[in-house]
Amino acid sequence: METLLLNGTDVRENASMTDLVPAVEDAFAAFERGDAQMPPKSYIDLPEYNGDFRSMPAYLDAGTWDAAGVKWVNVHPDNPEKFGFPTVLGTMIYSDPETAVPLSIMDGRELTMLRTGAAAAVATDHLAVPDATSLGIVGAGAQSYTQLRAIAEVRDIETVVISDLDEERVAKFVAEFEGEYDVRAGSISEVASCDVLSTVTPVESPIVARDDVGAHTHVNAMGADATGKHELADQILLDSKLVIDDYEQTTHSGEINVPWSEGVLDDDDIYGSVGQIVTGSKDGRTDADGISVFDSTGLAIQDVAAAHVVYEHATEKGNGYAFDLLGLA
Amino acid sequence: METLLLNGTDVRENASMTDLVPAVEDAFAAFERGDAQMPPKSYIDLPEYNGDFRSMPAYLDAGTWDAAGVKWVNVHPDNPEKFGFPTVLGTMIYSDPETAVPLSIMDGRELTMLRTGAAAAVATDHLAVPDATSLGIVGAGAQSYTQLRAIAEVRDIETVVISDLDEERVAKFVAEFEGEYDVRAGSISEVASCDVLSTVTPVESPIVARDDVGAHTHVNAMGADATGKHELADQILLDSKLVIDDYEQTTHSGEINVPWSEGVLDDDDIYGSVGQIVTGSKDGRTDADGISVFDSTGLAIQDVAAAHVVYEHATEKGNGYAFDLLGLA
Numbered sequence: 001m002e003t004l005l006l007n008g009t010d011v012r013e014n015a016s017m018t019d020l021v022p023a024v025e026d027a028f029a030a031f032e033r034g035d036a037q038m039p040p041k042s043y044i045d046l047p048e049y050n051g052d053f054r055s056m057p058a059y060l061d062a063g064t065w066d067a068a069g070v071k072w073v074n075v076h077p078d079n080p081e082k083f084g085f086p087t088v089l090g091t092m093i094y095s096d097p098e099t100a101v102p103l104s105i106m107d108g109r110e111l112t113m114l115r116t117g118a119a120a121a122v123a124t125d126h127l128a129v130p131d132a133t134s135l136g137i138v139g140a141g142a143q144s145y146t147q148l149r150a151i152a153e154v155r156d157i158e159t160v161v162i163s164d165l166d167e168e169r170v171a172k173f174v175a176e177f178e179g180e181y182d183v184r185a186g187s188i189s190e191v192a193s194c195d196v197l198s199t200v201t202p203v204e205s206p207i208v209a210r211d212d213v214g215a216h217t218h219v220n221a222m223g224a225d226a227t228g229k230h231e232l233a234d235q236i237l238l239d240s241k242l243v244i245d246d247y248e249q250t251t252h253s254g255e256i257n258v259p260w261s262e263g264v265l266d267d268d269d270i271y272g273s274v275g276q277i278v279t280g281s282k283d284g285r286t287d288a289d290g291i292s293v294f295d296s297t298g299l300a301i302q303d304v305a306a307a308h309v310v311y312e313h314a315t316e317k318g319n320g321y322a323f324d325l326l327g328l329a
Numbered sequence: 330m331e332t333l334l335l336n337g338t339d340v341r342e343n344a345s346m347t348d349l350v351p352a353v354e355d356a357f358a359a360f361e362r363g364d365a366q367m368p369p370k371s372y373i374d375l376p377e378y379n380g381d382f383r384s385m386p387a388y389l390d391a392g393t394w395d396a397a398g399v400k401w402v403n404v405h406p407d408n409p410e411k412f413g414f415p416t417v418l419g420t421m422i423y424s425d426p427e428t429a430v431p432l433s434i435m436d437g438r439e440l441t442m443l444r445t446g447a448a449a450a451v452a453t454d455h456l457a458v459p460d461a462t463s464l465g466i467v468g469a470g471a472q473s474y475t476q477l478r479a480i481a482e483v484r485d486i487e488t489v490v491i492s493d494l495d496e497e498r499v500a501k502f503v504a505e506f507e508g509e510y511d512v513r514a515g516s517i518s519e520v521a522s523c524d525v526l527s528t529v530t531p532v533e534s535p536i537v538a539r540d541d542v543g544a545h546t547h548v549n550a551m552g553a554d555a556t557g558k559h560e561l562a563d564q565i566l567l568d569s570k571l572v573i574d575d576y577e578q579t580t581h582s583g584e585i586n587v588p589w590s591e592g593v594l595d596d597d598d599i600y601g602s603v604g605q606i607v608t609g610s611k612d613g614r615t616d617a618d619g620i621s622v623f624d625s626t627g628l629a630i631q632d633v634a635a636a637h638v639v640y641e642h643a644t645e646k647g648n649g650y651a652f653d654l655l656g657l658a
Binding site: 001005007008037039040042043044045046049051053055057058061068070072074076079083085086089091095097098099100101102105106107109323324325326327328 | 366
């Protein structure tokens with residue numbers, strides 16, 4: 001019994017967004033139906049290294065497939081400058097739920113970016129205007145690429161506007177996509193008036209103002225992942241159809257955590273969860289809706305669903321390196 | 330930056346008990362001093378497969394070294410009969426705390442057996458009579474081997490008596506060790522009257538009676554790892570110097586969990602933790618002591634400490650297979 005090792009390139013090459021987006025939608029649905037298990041993330045804080053580790057175990061039963069695993073991920077902001085490593089790394093163990101055999105061990109960093117893009121696409125599919133053609137992105141880091149790749153699966157995106165203080169990052173993003181889209185740099189207000197907006201920054205003071213946002217824009221608020229972080233002005237949240245991925249995680253560390261803890265926003269301001277929408281127990285966008293916001297913190301079930309897709313593809317194509325980790329022969 | 334893959338054989342060959350026992354002692358001490366982080370184990374129960382997964386993340390700072398990681402482990406009792414796999418498998422991700430780079434991924438099954446043996450040895454070192462020469466073991470499964478290997482590091486064991494209903498297992502154990510020790514099969518009372526007794530069975534009704542145990546025997550109760558399991562008669566616990574590894578874990582799923590939940594045993598019956606003993610804040614065995622018992626449930630810090638030893642040895646010897654999991658080159 002061998003374990004398939006998949007590095008970042010293998011993960012990227014085997015994570016077709018065409019399969020990944022529905023798999024993540026299946027995961028949200030399974031979670032909503034109660035067919036998933038996702039213990040709270042466990043944190044290990046290492047102030048001496050200005051970093052932390054998080055373990056994210058999950059199981060989900062999507063009906064035609066099920067999957068289990070754990071992602072071990074971290075945030076080490078000093079990594080780029082001190083060591084030349086990314087701030088966020090990650091390792092995913094993907095296991096057979098029936099036998100617990102570790103079917104695959106894969107790069108969790110690439111997986112995180114891909115499943116985060118896929119989550120935005122699921123929300124966009126249900127919450128953006130049906131004829132959306134423009135996508136704005138605030139933040140031109142690693143996450144911006146998978147936002148575009150994924151959202152283009154669910155809407156016919158023609159125009160992409162990107163905003164980032166770092167001009168080099170913007171140029172790199174534009175160069176990557178200029179053959180496929182009408183892509184250009186723009187101000188926050190140009191970006192935020194697109195049909196779909198994704199924010200993927202780690203800021204602690206909102207950078208998108210209420211007036212920036214288009215009347216019917218759907219916003220994927222992807223950046224906030226810790227207490228104190230938020231990207232959108234409170235009034236955007238208060239005026240929107242506000243959808244979350246998970247109540248505990250979003251009130252603790254999602255886009256809504258700051259106004260929530262300040263009492264600016266409460267339960268009544270939350271329309272529902274993405275799981276309720278994908279299972280049909282609550283409506284997605286209706287003609288009456290203006291702005292919609294998806295507050296995404298990232299769920300362990302997304303990782304497990306994405307790992308499932310990657311493993312199935314890689315096995316089929318014969319990618320990766322098979323290693324006898326258990327020695328059970 | 331490559332990740333060192335170590336299979337079961339690699340783990341075994343690089344886990345010298347001479348280094349492992351003090352490393353696990355260091356881990357208990359770090360935990361007691363507050364220099365370790367160990368969030369509660371997260372469980373995923375899969376009744377449809379009669380199994381479960383547990384994630385066990387930890388960090389510890391032993392002073393001269395520190396270590397972080399997560400073990401992903403399971404209990405699938407149908408594995409042997411249905412699939413020819415062991416009931417318990419496991420995978421360990423061992424990470425650099427400073428950068429979060431996964432330094433090594435190793436077989437967690439072998440690691441579990443080794444660190445469990447090492448924990449028994451640490452307790453035995455502090456709680457058995459100094460001139461102990463006989464070791465009794467109840468249960469001749471995989472854990473029995475590492476009990477003997479580890480305990481022989483801290484006492485001059487000459488005689489080993491083993492008891493198990495499965496004669497084939499007993500014969501295999503005897504064959505393994507007969508060149509090194511005076512080793513033989515024996516009844517429970519013969520086994521339990523040795524200077525040191527280790528119990529490594531998954532039973533739910535005690536199999537060692539009060540009268541079986543020698544007047545000064547030190548007992549390592551290693552088998553109980555879930556609510557409802559216990560191996561020793563309540564009276565043994567009540568009459569002993571009772572030492573635990575962790576209060577939450579032992580009262581929930583350790584040897585003491587059944588009498589605890591029934592109110593037969595309470596806080597006053599617990600002498601202290603192994604961490605208190607190794608740091609010197611409480612005495613180990615004194616001349617006044619009769620029976621002593623160590624209730625071991627197994628802590629994530631033991632895994633991290635053991636992984637540290639294995640990784641350091643394997644790196645030094647050039648063992649294992651280096652794989653570019655991150656692709657950061």
